[in-house]
Amino acid sequence: MENYERSPIIPMTEEQKKDFELQIKKLDRRIEIMDKIKETGLGIICTPLGIFSNLMLMLSSIAIKVTSIGMFYGVYKSYKVYVDVKNGIPFLESQNLESAALFLILPFIMVVISYVLSWLTAFFKFHSF
Numbered sequence: 001m002e003n004y005e006r007s008p009i010i011p012m013t014e015e016q017k018k019d020f021e022l023q024i025k026k027l028d029r030r031i032e033i034m035d036k037i038k039e040t041g042l043g044i045i046c047t048p049l050g051i052f053s054n055l056m057l058m059l060s061s062i063a064i065k066v067t068s069i070g071m072f073y074g075v076y077k078s079y080k081v082y083v084d085v086k087n088g089i090p091f092l093e094s095q096n097l098e099s100a101a102l103f104l105i106l107p108f109i110m111v112v113i114s115y116v117l118s119w120l121t122a123f124f125k126f127h128s129f
Contacts, residue, residue, distance in 0.1 A: 042127040048125030058120050060114040067107040074103025 012020065077100035084094040091097070 043129040046124045047128040050128045053121045057117040064110045067110050070103045
């Protein structure tokens with residue numbers, strides 16, 4: 001390793017201390033102003049988005065309930081697909097396959113959408129006015 005010499009610590013003069021404190025105050029003031037601008041901008045943007053996401057969250061909870069009732073129809077259609085396969089119709093050519101898959105998968109998709117919307121709603125409520 002190379003030999004490093006320590007530089008001596010030189011105390012600041014009173015004039016340098018005043019300049020340094022003035023620079024610190026300017027930086028603090030700049031940071032405060034930028035924080036206020038950021039909070040105001042987020043508040044302006046997040047308030048209407050929070051209202052909209054809250055409305056969408058309520059609609060998605062209703063959609064979850066409706067699609068969970070439709071899941072019974074999906075089970076019925078999947079039984080019809082099973083009967084079609086037993087009768088010799090190929091699995092992918094069954095007419096009931098698409099509706100069975102849709103009615104069985106849709107409630108789970110709606111739960112994921114509702115979870116994301118609840119996270120977004122909490123974020124927007126935190127940053128709104």
